[in-house]
Amino acid sequence: MSKVTDARIKHELDLISSDVLNGLNYKRNEYARSILNYPAMMVPSVQEPIIKCLSETFTGEINLLDPFMGASNTLVTGMKYGINIFGQDINPLSLLISQVKTTYYTIEDLKRAEESLKNKIECDFSTVIEVNFNNIDKWFEEKVQIELSKLYRAIICESSLSIRKFCWVTLAEVIRLTSNDRTSTFKLHRRSIEEIQNRNISPIDVFFSILKRSIQDVNDYCSVLSENKLIENGQYKKQAQVVWGDTSKEINFDESFDLLVTSPPYGDNQTTVTYGQFSFLPLQWIPIADIDRSINFDYLKTTQEIDAKSLGGRSSHSYKEAEEKLFDSSETLKQLFDDFNEAERKRAKKVVNFFYDLDQSIDNIQLKLRNGSYMVWTIGNRSVNKRTVRNDLILTELLKLKDAELLTDLDRDILSKRMPGRNNFSDTMSKEKILIFKTQTSK
Numbered sequence: 225m226s227k228v229t230d231a232r233i234k235h236e237l238d239l240i241s242s243d244v245l246n247g248l249n250y251k252r253n254e255y256a257r258s259i260l261n262y263p264a265m266m267v268p269s270v271q272e273p274i275i276k277c278l279s280e281t282f283t284g285e286i287n288l289l290d291p292f293m294g295a296s297n298t299l300v301t302g303m304k305y306g307i308n309i310f311g312q313d314i315n316p317l318s319l320l321i322s323q324v325k326t327t328y329y330t331i332e333d334l335k336r337a338e339e340s341l342k343n344k345i346e347c348d349f350s351t352v353i354e355v356n357f358n359n360i361d362k363w364f365e366e367k368v369q370i371e372l373s374k375l376y377r378a379i380i381c382e383s384s385l386s387i388r389k390f391c392w393v394t395l396a397e398v399i400r401l402t403s404n405d406r407t408s409t410f411k412l413h414r415r416s417i418e419e420i421q422n423r424n425i426s427p428i429d430v431f432f433s434i435l436k437r438s439i440q441d442v443n444d445y446c447s448v449l450s451e452n453k454l455i456e457n458g459q460y461k462k463q464a465q466v467v468w469g470d471t472s473k474e475i476n477f478d479e480s481f482d483l484l485v486t487s488p489p490y491g492d493n494q495t496t497v498t499y500g501q502f503s504f505l506p507l508q509w510i511p512i513a514d515i516d517r518s519i520n521f522d523y524l525k526t527t528q529e530i531d532a533k534s535l536g537g538r539s540s541h542s543y544k545e546a547e548e549k550l551f552d553s554s555e556t557l558k559q560l561f562d563d564f565n566e567a568e569r570k571r572a573k574k575v576v577n578f579f580y581d582l583d584q585s586i587d588n589i590q591l592k593l594r595n596g597s598y599m600v601w602t603i604g605n606r607s608v609n610k611r612t613v614r615n616d617l618i619l620t621e622l623l624k625l626k627d628a629e630l631l632t633d634l635d636r637d638i639l640s641k642r643m644p645g646r647n648n649f650s651d652t653m654s655k656e657k658i659l660i661f662k663t664q665t666s667k
Contacts, residue, residue: 230662233281234632237660240273245636245658255300256445259438260321260397262295263410264497266487266602270636271301274658275485278598279305282482287463289481291471291589294499296322298485299466300445306454308462310477312469315530316523317396317503320515322466324393324442327386328459331443337387338435344378345428357508357524362414363403371427372399376509388514390442394435396506402427403505410502412527468519471588472535472581480594487602488582490615492536492574496606500530535585536578543573546580553583554621556614568609575608583622590626590663597663599628604638604656616657627664634658 247267255268275298279286288302293311299322302309311322353360354373364372375398379391402425406413415423449455454462469476490496504527512519523530532538539546551558557579561569593599603615620630636656 230629230631233277236277237274237632237634240277240634242636244273245270245634247636254445255297255304256325256438256441257295257297259324259434259441260295260393261400262318262321263499263502264487265295266297268297268301270658271298271485271600271602272304274600274660275301275307275483276305278483278600278660279307281598285462286483287479287481288483288485289475289477289589289592290486291469291475291484291585292486292488293322293466294318294487296325296466298487299464300325302483302485303454303460303462303464304448304452306452306462307483308479309464310479310481311466312471312476314468314470314534315499315503316468316512316515316519317507317510318499319466319468319519320389320396320510321393323515324386324389325445326460326464326466327389328446328449328455329386329390329442330446330458331439333384333387334390334439334442337382337384337391338432338439340382341375341378341391341435342432344381345374348374348377350374350377355509360508363405363412363505365404365420365423368402368425368427372402372509375427375431380511385514390438391435392510392514394431394438395509397434398427398431399506399509400502401425401430405505410498412501412504468516470533471585473584473588475588475592477592479592481592482594482597484589484593484597484599484601486600488585489535489578490604490606491608491613492578493531493534494528494537495574498531500532500534501527503530535581536574539573539577539580541580543576547576550576550579550583553625554579554618556617556621560611560613563611564609572608575613579618579622582619586622586626590628593663595663598631599623599659599661599663601659601661602636602656603659616659620659623661628661629664631660631662633660 247270285308287308290298290311293299293313296311299309299311313319351370352373353369354376375395379388382388400407404415404420406415449460454460467476493499507524521533564572601619603619605615606613636658638654638656
């Protein structure tokens with residue numbers, strides 16, 4: 225239960241400096257943020273003062289939910305303050321990295337694993353390729369496939385599942401850096417033949433370089449938890465649960481929540497940030513059994529599969545019904561479409577599909593929120609048909625109809641968030657809004 229007034233909370237939030245909100249004070253190795261360069265990661269130092277301020281308004285245990293957890297930076301920030309954290313995401317790679325970052329590791333165990341992997345690889349003279357999928361030769365040179373296979377075999381032999389997960393995350397970053405993908409966007413685009421031929425890169429060398437850095441980064445973060453007396457019997461003393469889940473369908477937790485802190489996609493992934501395409505090549509090399517067998521769709525069926533399953537990716541509803549419902553709920557969205565001609569309205573169908581799925585997600589989230597809880601939504605606007613889609617205003621209108629009161633909104637420049645270098649909407653992604661609401665439900 226909140227113990228201070230809403231006016232006081234708003235005042236404290238509004239005092240957060242622009243330098244903090246813009247991420248000028250962040251360090252890449254904090255919160256083990258750099259172990260995998262996941263797309264559009266939340267910046268922990270931006271969320272930290274907000275989580276700290278809101279958590280201090282409650283007495284007793286606090287449950288925090290991030291239903292679009294991505295690289296779980298919100299969750300690990302909550303762990304620093306002894307909060308029970310819960311997260312879900314539809315992307316299996318998000319789940320894997322979140323499993324790793326919410327696990328307590330000792331530097332001794334990680335260094336033991338490092339030496340074991342080195343020994344196994346030094347004794348491995350096989351040229352067998354362990355993974356096969358359509359177009360593998362397009363994305364990986366043969367010598368790269370051979371070295372990745374040596375790493376694969378060494379990791380598989382590790383007896384500790386949590387250590388294997390740590391190594392798979394490292395391998396995911398290696399794959400990003402050693403594949404033939406350009407990596408300048410999150411979409412799969414092959415490098416030029418000339419560039420590929422001129423590359424001389426060893427996945428094994430890259431792996432151990434990244435592993436050494438990741439061991440130090442994770443140890444630094446685990447040391448913070450230990451210093452804050454948040455570790456008991458070799459694990460985080462509060463609850464830390466991450467699961468695979470489609471938030472537009474349900475929240476896969478029985479608990480109720482005091483805080484929602486999240487950043488949903490800014491539109492359907494296929495035309496904004498393609499998390500699924502980014503994850504496609506790494507996930508080819510990571511066994512599903514080492515992530516979660518409950519994942520119930522073939523996420524490797526196509527390069528588009530994860531993005532198609534995400535918000536706005538595929539419509540399982542009547543478009544006309546969705547349009548009518550949303551236009552009744554959001555005057556901003558209705559006005560946007562009123563200004564489109566017929567051809568533009570057709571091209572903008574994904575906007576309606578996205579907000580329909582987001583609206584469904586909000587309904588599922590609210591079922592899990594306690595009365596008087598807070599919601600923190602970080603969201604940016606995007607461009608469709610050369611017009612700005614005011615995601616911030618549309619989200620505010622949708623939440624207002626669900627009895628959520630906007631306490632304050634904070635502006636931030638995107639200076640440190642990993643966004644694509646080039647795509648069809650990046651010009652509009654220089655700023656974000658952090659919208660903070662209080663629930664007014666009757667539960």
